Each structure stands twice: as C-alpha cells, then as structure tokens.
Amino acid sequence: MASSMKKNRNKHHEQSPPAEEQLPMVDELRAAIGPLFGALQTYCSDACLSRYLRARNWCVKKSEKMLRESIKWRASYKPEAISWEEVAMESETGKVYRANFLDKFGRTVLIMRPSKQNTNCMDGQIKQLVFSMENAILNLPPNQEQMVWLIDFDGWTLSNSVPVKTARETATILQNHYPERLSLAILYNPPRIFEAFWLIVKPVLDPKTYQKVKFVYSKDAESLKLMDQLFDMDKLDFAFGGRHYEDFDFLEYQKRMLEDEIKREGYWNLGSKKSKS
Structure with missing residues (x-):
C-alpha cells in the first residue's frame, strides 16, 4: 500500500500537490541527497528543495537527479564565491x-x-x-x-x-x-x-x-x-x-x-x- 502511494505521488502532477503533502516530499528529497556541509548545506534549504520539486512536477526521483547535478556543479564552480573584483x-x-x-x-x-x-x-x-x-x-x-x-x-x-x-x-x-x-x-x-x-x-x-x-x-x-x-x-x-x-x-x-x-x-x-x- 505504502509503495503504491509513493508511486502515485511521484507521477507527473499537472498541479502542485496539497500543502500537507509537500513537506514530506521535501523531507524525502533531503533524505535522498544525504548530509551536506558548508555552502551546499546553506544552499539546500527547504525552499530550495521545493523549487527543485516544482521544476520536476513534484517527482522526487527526477528532482533528486536534478539537484545532484546542481550540487556537483556548485561544488565545482562555486558560484557563491565569485567576487565583484x-x-x-x-x-x-x-x-x-x-x-x-x-x-x-x-x-x-x-x-x-x-x-x-x-x-x-x-x-x-x-x-x-x-x-x-x-x-x-x-x-x-x-x-x-x-x-x-x-x-x-x-x-x-x-x-x-x-x-x-x-x-x-x-x-x-x-x-x-x-x-x-x-x-x-x-x-x-x-x-x-x-x-x-x-x-x-x-x-x-x-x-x-x-x-x-x-x-x-x-x-x-x-x-x-x-x-x-x-x-x-x-x-x-x-x-x-x-x-x-x-x-x-x-x-x-x-x-x-x-x-x-x-x-x-x-x-x-x-x-x-x-x-x-
């Protein structure tokens, strides 16, 4: 039953899921990417994870893939460290x-x-x-x-x-x-x-x-x-x-x-x- 609910939840959403379902999905995405440190921990706020979920129509699996790619890019490119100079x-x-x-x-x-x-x-x-x-x-x-x-x-x-x-x-x-x-x-x-x-x-x-x-x-x-x-x-x-x-x-x-x-x-x-x- 739980597995079936998860599959349904990860299907393409034409609209955002109800508010009470969004936070558990944010928690699920956070658990999937594991612990982060420094600037990456600051970057991956709940609001940030919600944006990745919205970008992938609230599909946790697709959001995780997208977020992992961004984490890899940010770890290498370090956009937050670019100075005005x-x-x-x-x-x-x-x-x-x-x-x-x-x-x-x-x-x-x-x-x-x-x-x-x-x-x-x-x-x-x-x-x-x-x-x-x-x-x-x-x-x-x-x-x-x-x-x-x-x-x-x-x-x-x-x-x-x-x-x-x-x-x-x-x-x-x-x-x-x-x-x-x-x-x-x-x-x-x-x-x-x-x-x-x-x-x-x-x-x-x-x-x-x-x-x-x-x-x-x-x-x-x-x-x-x-x-x-x-x-x-x-x-x-x-x-x-x-x-x-x-x-x-x-x-x-x-x-x-x-x-x-x-x-x-x-x-x-x-x-x-x-x-x-």
Whole structure:
C-alpha cells in the first residue's frame, strides 16, 4: 500500500500537490541527497528543495537527479564565491546588471543588453551572468523567490551577439541550476533577424522556461499594457518604454556591488576576502 502511494505521488502532477503533502516530499528529497556541509548545506534549504520539486512536477526521483547535478556543479564552480573584483571588467558596459528597483510584485529585475558585449571570453561572460544571478537572489525581498529579466535588443545584430555556444551553455546553467528563479524573461523589441538566433537556442529550453519568455514590442498596444502592469514607468529605463532617462552608471553600480560583498560573504559564511596586493 505504502509503495503504491509513493508511486502515485511521484507521477507527473499537472498541479502542485496539497500543502500537507509537500513537506514530506521535501523531507524525502533531503533524505535522498544525504548530509551536506558548508555552502551546499546553506544552499539546500527547504525552499530550495521545493523549487527543485516544482521544476520536476513534484517527482522526487527526477528532482533528486536534478539537484545532484546542481550540487556537483556548485561544488565545482562555486558560484557563491565569485567576487565583484572577478567580474568588474565584464560589467563595465552594463550588459548585465541588477536594476535598482523591483517590479510591482516585488521581484528583482535583471537588465540585459546583448549589444553592450565587451569581451570575447565565454568563461568570463558566463561568470558575470552567474554572479548577477547570485546577486539578484541575494537581494530578493522576503517571501519572494523569483526575478524578471528585461532584455533590450537596441543595437543588437547577429555580428555582435554572443556565440551560440555561449548562449546554449548559459541557458543550460540557468534552467538546470536556478530552477523556479525566473518569473518572466521579456525580450524587448527583438529584430526580425533575431528569429534565426532564437530558432537555434529555443530547443535547449525546457517547456517551463520557454513559456516564461515574452516578446514585447513598443509599437504593440498589448505589449505596452504588459509593461505598465509589471513596472513603475517612472523607474523603468526609457529603453523599455519607461520614463527613467539616466544611462547605466558603472561607478554607482560598482558601489552597490561592493556593498553587497559584505552581505554575500555573511550569507555564505565565507569570511573576509581581500585582494592580494
């Protein structure tokens, strides 16, 4: 009987199971992965395990496989230990940065400007994006787990886009190791030529991630309604149809990131890290 109940519970769920069934599944997943230490123990909170379960439709076995892969990646890549100093140069042009405002639902906003790419180093580009994800998560308000991506295509062409290999690697990391962190990805005014690039990247995305991608056009009335529903237009950058006209200020952003270094080291219990002279 117990075995039958477990099998039924691990089947694909069209909807989340009742709240009283979720905690036992979190406990089951925690027991399956065994003891963890240091940053990995901090990472694998009950909320984190719930996100992996949601990402795999509350199938414990599939969630365990996904989580084990993330644990292996985090143990090797150590995303929580990436410092601002390591990604400052990649961040100079504002190609990826955390906005200094939240959306109307209290979600962190990551702004991406692909045309502002300033290096040819795939490893550096990915590291800067991972740093930005970690920073965005660190700055999520209480009781909020997800963020919004705003992607500005002004000036984007196939010649200045990131290589397909980088795009695929990025998509793999974000959807496999940051499950249920993305609420919406808004592609703002993508040019027609982007369709060719999108057709190459799209197969890498799982259905859940793909459904969160929204194409928004400034000349489309429905698109404008969506932006107004999501954002305070006085705070939203003019590049996205908002009324905020100040350009990205690297020095101001660097000041924010350096302040967050203390928060990051404290959260992960990393201790003080100072640059070697």
